[in-house]
Amino acid sequence: MKxxxxxxHSWMEEYQEEKIKIIARNIKxxxxxxxxxxxVNQSIEKKCIFKNIKEDNFALVLLKELESLGCMEYSMLWDFSHIGYDKYEEGVSILTKHKIKEDISFFITKSVDQTFWKTRKIIGATxxxxxxxxxxxxxxxxxxHDEEEPFKDQADQLLSNIKKDRLTFIMGDFNNNAFVRNEGYDYLIEKGLYDTFSMAKEKDTGVTVKGKIAGWSSNKQxxxxxxxxxxxxIGIKYSKVIFNGKNKPVVxxxxxxxxxTEGF
Structure with a gap:
C-alpha cells in the first residue's frame, strides 16, 4: 500500500491552482x-454544499481536480479544527480510494473553542x-513547549482514542522536530509508536521543512x-520526502x- x-498550507500559497494540479497529477x-x-482550509463566508463542507474546501477542490483527470475512485473526510488567519475554517482531511467502514473526529486540546487558533482536532478512518x-x-x-496547549497532553489524548487491537497509522504534521531528542518525537516513540521512516529499507534525509514557516518564525534548521x-x-519498502523541488515541485x-508498505 502507498x-x-x-x-x-492551503489557499495561502502563491500559484495555488497550479499547485493543486501538481498534487492531483501526482496522486493519479x-x-x-x-x-x-x-x-485544509475553506473560506468562512462560502456556502455549505454538504454537511460542514463549503464550496472552496481545499480537499473538495483537489477531489474535483482528480475527477477532471479521470481519477474517480477517491472519497474524502474533513473536519474543522479552528479559525485560521481570520478568514478560513482550518481542518484536517483524509482522502482514500478504499471504502471507509468507520470515521471519527475528536478534539485533542483542552480548548474546544474553534475561534482559538490552538484548538486541534483529529480525523480518522477505518x-x-x-x-x-x-x-x-x-x-x-x-x-x-507550548504552555497553553502542551504537545504532551495532545499526544496523550490522541493515543487514548486509538484502538490498540488493530494496525493503525498516525500521519501528519507533528510540529516537533524528529532530529531533537527528549521532546515530542521521542515522547511518541516512548509511548510505543514506530516511525515508518526508521523502518524503511530505502529512505532519504526525511527533511520536510527548510527555513522559516508559520509557527517556526525563527527557524534556521x-x-x-x-x-x-x-x-x-511492519515492513516498509521506502519512505521518501515529496514536493521538495527534487521529488516533484514544491507545493x-x-x-x-x-x-x-510491504506485505499488504
Whole structure:
C-alpha cells in the first residue's frame, strides 16, 4: 500500500491552482491508498454544499481536480479544527480510494473553542484490507513547549482514542522536530509508536521543512516535522520526502512524505 501525508498550507500559497494540479497529477500517478492532509482550509463566508463542507474546501477542490483527470475512485473526510488567519475554517482531511467502514473526529486540546487558533482536532478512518480493519488518522499537533496547549497532553489524548487491537497509522504534521531528542518525537516513540521512516529499507534525509514557516518564525534548521507512524512494526519498502523541488515541485511551506508498505 502507498500512503501520503502533506500539510497543504492551503489557499495561502502563491500559484495555488497550479499547485493543486501538481498534487492531483501526482496522486493519479502514484495511486495512493490513503492520503492525510493538514491545514485544509475553506473560506468562512462560502456556502455549505454538504454537511460542514463549503464550496472552496481545499480537499473538495483537489477531489474535483482528480475527477477532471479521470481519477474517480477517491472519497474524502474533513473536519474543522479552528479559525485560521481570520478568514478560513482550518481542518484536517483524509482522502482514500478504499471504502471507509468507520470515521471519527475528536478534539485533542483542552480548548474546544474553534475561534482559538490552538484548538486541534483529529480525523480518522477505518478501511479493511484482506478483511482486517486498519485505522488511519490525519493529525496536526501543537508544540512541545507550548504552555497553553502542551504537545504532551495532545499526544496523550490522541493515543487514548486509538484502538490498540488493530494496525493503525498516525500521519501528519507533528510540529516537533524528529532530529531533537527528549521532546515530542521521542515522547511518541516512548509511548510505543514506530516511525515508518526508521523502518524503511530505502529512505532519504526525511527533511520536510527548510527555513522559516508559520509557527517556526525563527527557524534556521532543517526540520523533520511530518511523519507517518504506526502502532506495530511492519515492513516498509521506502519512505521518501515529496514536493521538495527534487521529488516533484514544491507545493506548500511543508514538504510531504510518501511511503510504501510491504506485505499488504
Amino acid at each position: 500512503f501520503l501525508t502533506l500539510n497543504t 500517478e502514484k495511486s495512493y491508498d490513503m492520503i492525510a492532509l493538514q491545514e 478501511i479493511k484490507i484482506n478483511e482486517e480493519p486498519i485505522d488511519f488518522y490525519s493529525c496536526h499537533l501543537g508544540w512541545w 532543517d526540520l523533520r516535522l511530518d511523519l507517518i507512524l504506526s502502532n506495530k512494526k 506548500s511551506d511543508h514538504y510531504g512524505v510518501e511511503i510504501q
